[in-house]
Amino acid sequence: MTVGLTHIIVLSTALFFIGMYGLFTRRNMITMLMSIELMLNSVNINFVAFNKYLYPDKMDGIFFSIFIIAIAAAEAAVAIAIIINLYRTHKSIDVDDVTDLKQ
Amino acid sequence: MRELLFHIIAFKNLPLGVVGGAAIWIILLPLANFVLLGLGKKYLKNIAGIFSTVLLFVATIIALNIAYHYFFIDGKVNGVYQTINVYQMHWLSFTETMHVEIGIQLDALSVMMLVVVTFISLMVHLFSLGYMKGEERYCNYFSYLGLFTFSMLGLVVATNLLQLYMCWELVGISSYLLIGFYFQKPSAVAAAKKAFIVTRFADLGLLIGILILSFNTNSFNFQTIIQTLTNTQSSSFISITASSFLGMSTLTWALVLIFIGGAGKSAMLPLHIWLPDAMEGPTPVSALIHAATMVVAGVFLVAKLFAVFAINVTALQLVAFVGIASALFAAIIACTQTDIKRVLAYSTMSQIGYMMFALGVSKYGGEEGLGYSAALFHLFTHAFFKSLLFLCAGAVIHLVHSNEMKDMGGLKKLMPITHIAFLIACMAIAGVPPFAGFFSKEEILSAAYQNNKTIYIIALITSAITAFYMFRLYFSIFWNKPHDSRLTAHHSEGTLTMKLPLIILMVCAATVGFIPFSEFLSSNNQPYHSAINIGFSILPVLLGLGGILLAGILYFKQNNKADKITNSFQVIYKAAYRKFYIDELYLFITKKIIFNCIGKPAAWFDRNIIDGCMNGIASVASFISTSIKNIQSGKVQHYTLYFFAGVAVLLMAVLYVWS
Numbered sequence: 114m115t116v117g118l119t120h121i122i123v124l125s126t127a128l129f130f131i132g133m134y135g136l137f138t139r140r141n142m143i144t145m146l147m148s149i150e151l152m153l154n155s156v157n158i159n160f161v162a163f164n165k166y167l168y169p170d171k172m173d174g175i176f177f178s179i180f181i182i183a184i185a186a187a188e189a190a191v192a193i194a195i196i197i198n199l200y201r202t203h204k205s206i207d208v209d210d211v212t213d214l215k216q
Numbered sequence: 217m218r219e220l221l222f223h224i225i226a227f228k229n230l231p232l233g234v235v236g237g238a239a240i241w242i243i244l245l246p247l248a249n250f251v252l253l254g255l256g257k258k259y260l261k262n263i264a265g266i267f268s269t270v271l272l273f274v275a276t277i278i279a280l281n282i283a284y285h286y287f288f289i290d291g292k293v294n295g296v297y298q299t300i301n302v303y304q305m306h307w308l309s310f311t312e313t314m315h316v317e318i319g320i321q322l323d324a325l326s327v328m329m330l331v332v333v334t335f336i337s338l339m340v341h342l343f344s345l346g347y348m349k350g351e352e353r354y355c356n357y358f359s360y361l362g363l364f365t366f367s368m369l370g371l372v373v374a375t376n377l378l379q380l381y382m383c384w385e386l387v388g389i390s391s392y393l394l395i396g397f398y399f400q401k402p403s404a405v406a407a408a409k410k411a412f413i414v415t416r417f418a419d420l421g422l423l424i425g426i427l428i429l430s431f432n433t434n435s436f437n438f439q440t441i442i443q444t445l446t447n448t449q450s451s452s453f454i455s456i457t458a459s460s461f462l463g464m465s466t467l468t469w470a471l472v473l474i475f476i477g478g479a480g481k482s483a484m485l486p487l488h489i490w491l492p493d494a495m496e497g498p499t500p501v502s503a504l505i506h507a508a509t510m511v512v513a514g515v516f517l518v519a520k521l522f523a524v525f526a527i528n529v530t531a532l533q534l535v536a537f538v539g540i541a542s543a544l545f546a547a548i549i550a551c552t553q554t555d556i557k558r559v560l561a562y563s564t565m566s567q568i569g570y571m572m573f574a575l576g577v578s579k580y581g582g583e584e585g586l587g588y589s590a591a592l593f594h595l596f597t598h599a600f601f602k603s604l605l606f607l608c609a610g611a612v613i614h615l616v617h618s619n620e621m622k623d624m625g626g627l628k629k630l631m632p633i634t635h636i637a638f639l640i641a642c643m644a645i646a647g648v649p650p651f652a653g654f655f656s657k658e659e660i661l662s663a664a665y666q667n668n669k670t671i672y673i674i675a676l677i678t679s680a681i682t683a684f685y686m687f688r689l690y691f692s693i694f695w696n697k698p699h700d701s702r703l704t705a706h707h708s709e710g711t712l713t714m715k716l717p718l719i720i721l722m723v724c725a726a727t728v729g730f731i732p733f734s735e736f737l738s739s740n741n742q743p744y745h746s747a748i749n750i751g752f753s754i755l756p757v758l759l760g761l762g763g764i765l766l767a768g769i770l771y772f773k774q775n776n777k778a779d780k781i782t783n784s785f786q787v788i789y790k791a792a793y794r795k796f797y798i799d800e801l802y803l804f805i806t807k808k809i810i811f812n813c814i815g816k817p818a819a820w821f822d823r824n825i826i827d828g829c830m831n832g833i834a835s836v837a838s839f840i841s842t843s844i845k846n847i848q849s850g851k852v853q854h855y856t857l858y859f860f861a862g863v864a865v866l867l868m869a870v871l872y873v874w875s
Contacts, residue, residue, distance in 0.1 A: 136853070136856055140853075208851065208852045208853060209851060211852075212851060213850075
């Protein structure tokens with residue numbers, strides 16, 4: 114059995130929803146960040162798969178996934194900086210503790 | 217500028233246009249006084265009085281100089297006194313044809329008024345130097361006096377109705393400031409508000425009248441209006457007399473409305489209620505209001521537009537009847553008042569009534585216009601003796617520290633100069649020859665005799681009553697009983713600056729009657745000669761002397777004759793003492809009728825309907841916001857959930873549309 118496009122899409126969809134589930138249920142910000150990374154990576158898989166199977170003579174999908182990886186790195190840096198600052202002010206990285214703007 | 221200054225100093229042998237140009241300084245000096253004292257209070261605090269007196273002194277000199285040139289040198293061309301616009305500025309342009317100018321117009325009337333206003337104001341300034349000494353708001357007082365004088369001067373030289381109206385309102389505001397000068401006293405605040413509201417109410421009439429007149433003649437300018445409306449062939453005249461409203465022609469309406477404005481400022485019945493209360497201001501201010509500024513403005517207005525009034529019998533009759541009614545009414549009230557300043561206030565109202573009915577019975581032109589010259593002659597003489605009376609009253613109040621007659625008596629030894637001055641002023645107002653009031657009153661009476669016998673008889677009775685109440689005042693202050701032993705010679709008459717104006721005005725009150733007034737001022741500006749008819753004068757003089765005699769019997773020595781008489785006329789006395797319940801009537805109309813029938817429903821409507829709409833909208837908004845407030849939980853994960861839910865909904869919508 115060869116690996117077809119369908120298999121890969123099923124994989125990436127599963128990965129996306131696992132990430133989404135993690136984002137909703139976890140209270141720890143680091144874990145939430147990891148969940149977001151999972152979702153981004155599922156999108157990367159999609160890009161690469163569509164490129165390979167539908168337009169093998171083009172490179173657009175590959176470029177896009179490289180962009181996303183680079184931006185994800187930057188995003189991770191920013192997010193971790195935010196988390197560190199939050200920890201300094203609130204002594205916690207639990208999202209439920211950070212509801213100051215609700216007032 | 218330098219040339220003008222030079223001419224002011226050099227005076228003589230200059231054409232009137234040049235001398236008249238100096239008139240602008242008469243207006244600007246009091247204005248400068250107001251502005252400088254108002255802004256530079258810190259620096260001018262100690263010399264405020266001297267400063268403004270000097271400025272006004274210069275203005276008075278210029279005014280006298282202009283009057284000399286106008287009346288004796290070159291004001292007259294071919295036997296007619298000219299109307300000269302010495303200064304004119306384009307001020308507001310509404311359209312090509314419609315614009316407002318601002319300027320200085322000199323005619324016999326304005327020149328006479330310039331002299332009266334500056335001279336009386338100067339005397340008041342001089343007197344105030346001593347009277348207001350040590351007052352906390354000394355500087356403010358003099359700056360307000362400056363504003364008052366400026367507005368009245370601006371009014372008398374106005375070239376057009378709009379300029380007159382602006383100055384008219386300025387007179388109103390400065391009287392408000394001065395009447396409410398002692399604003400710590402609630403009664404002064406009430407009096408100031410009353411004066412302002414009553415005159416404002418009347419000014420509405422004036423404004424509408426001005427608008428009607430200028431709408432029909434396409435001009436605000438006095439000369440244009442008079443020329444257009446006296447020419448019975450002009451289309452404006454035909455249209456303004458042909459159209460009518462509620463049975464009166466538009467012209468009559470305009471003149472009646474203008475007269476209402478004048479009646480408000482001149483305290484004519486029934487808009488007089490502010491005048492007695494205006495006594496709350498400092499006494500020299502009362503002298504200024506009653507003699508030169510403010511109350512004579514109404515007479516001035518009617519006189520200025522007299523050529524137009526003269527062609528409309530209805531309006532002129534209204535002026536005559538309101539005038540005579542006010543004269544009699546005020547004279548009766550004056551007999552019963554016990555506050556000396558209020559007696560003087562009612563006497564002013566009565567004398568202004570004289571001027572008004574004299575205008576009302578007059579006709580236009582020459583000998584027929586005797587009433588016109590008589591009214592302005594009376595305005596002129598009245599300015600001197602009434603300001604003298606008020607300044608004397610001020611000196612007395614300064615000494616006794618009370619306004620009530622019962623606290624006075626026997627003051628003739630303590631204040632000899634004031635005594636003589638007051639006596640002369642009383643004789644002048646009572647019409648005893650040869651003092652000033654005699655001549656002007658005789659002219660008024662003879663004008664009334666020629667035109668309307670009813671008015672003549674009422675005027676005669678009024679003049680007898682006038683003599684009675686003035687001498688009641690005189691005897692009560694200076695004779696009656698021995699003076700209060702607590703007052704000693706050490707309480708003097710005040711400083712030299714308080715005595716000097718009394719002496720100057722005393723001389724004027726005794727002599728200005730000899731001026732042959734009709735040779736300077738007449739309705740058509742053509743001088744004529746009017747002689748005093750001795751036979752005619754006997755009756756009024758006898759009546760006046762009778763009034764004086766009666767006052768002497770009742771008040772010369774302390775006795776109970778006066779009380780007996782008042783007891784036998786209890787009802788009438790009480791009604792007159794309470795000023796015939798006019799104030800109560802006004803309060804009834806405003807408080808009971810207007811407040812209850814109009815004010816309260818309007819307040820209810822505002823509170824319930826208008827506020828209700830606003831409150832309803834606000835409460836709906838706040839209800840919605842409270843009900844959706846909980847969506848904003850502050851938890852990041854809720855927001856992500858909403859976001860993904862939103863994306864899912866959008867996605868489904870897009871798919872649905874596509875398929």
